[in-house]
Amino acid sequence: MKTNLKTNLIKKKYSAEARAHVLKAFAHPARLTMVEALMEGSRCVCELQELVGSDMSTISRHLSVLRNAGVVIGEKRGTQIHYRLTCSCIADFLVCVNQLCFDRLENEAARMRGFRG
Amino acid sequence: MKTNLKTNLIKKKYSAEARAHVLKAFAHPARLTMVEALMEGSRCVCELQELVGSDMSTISRHLSVLRNAGVVIGEKRGTQIHYRLTCSCIADFLVCVNQLCFDRLENEAARMRGFRG
C-alpha cells in the first residue's frame, strides 16, 4: 500500500516536466558538489566558490538554478548570503544515485573480465 | 553513524561527474515518464513509445541515455526488447524529488497569498 501511495503521488500529482526540472538542477557536477557540501550545513557563496573553484559569476548562476528548483534557499547573514538545503530527504536521494553509479561500475568491471578471460 | 557512512560513500567513492551523469539521465520529462512506467514493471520499446508519444527514434535515443547511465537494462523477448529498471531504490529517489516539487508549489502559493493580502 505504501508503495502504491508513493507511486500515486509521483504519477498523478505533479507533471513530469516539474519533476524533470528539479532533477535537472541536481544534474551538474558543480551543483551536485555544492549540494553535497550543503548536506553538512549551510555555506556562504564564497565558501561554495572556494569548494568548486569556478568563477564567482558561474557559482551564482548555479545557485540560481538550485534556488529556482527549490533545492536550496539563501538568507543574509551580515554581509554574506548563506545557502542551505530546503529538504532533508536529499541525502537519501543521493544515496540511490550513488548505488546506481556503483552498480554501473560493477557491471563494467564484470564485462571487462568477460572480454579478457 | 549511518548518515556518516552514507555521506562518506557519496562524497568519496564516486566523482561528482559520475553522479551528475546518472542524474542527468533522469532529468528529462520523457525519460522520467518512462522510468515511472518501468517502476510498475518491464515494458517493451513500443509500449514506451505509445506512452510518451514521440517518434520511435527519439524514444530509442532516450533509452540509450538511460541505458548508458545504468538506470535501465533491456533484454530481448521474442521480437521485442523489454526494458526494466536496474535498481529498486529509484522509487524512493523519486519520492524525494516529488517532495521538493510539492514544497516549491507550497512556497509559491504562500508567496502569492502574501502579495495579495
Place this chain on the structure above:
DNA sequence: TGCTTATTTGGCTATATTGCAAAATAGATT
C-alpha cells in the same frame, strides 16, 4: 554621501541536448 565587499545579472561564445526523418541493423518468419 561615497566606498567597499558580496552577490547577481547581462552579453557573448562555445558546447551539449533534443527531435525528427532517413538509413542501417538484427532477428524472426516465410
Place this chain on the structure above:
DNA sequence: AATCTATTTTGCAATATAGCCAAATAAGCA
C-alpha cells in the same frame, strides 16, 4: 535467401546550457 518487424544509429537543424568577462545591485561601513 528474401522479407518483415522492432529497434538503433546517423545527419542535421533548433534550442538550451555552461562559463567567462564586464557591468549592475545591494548592503554595510568610513
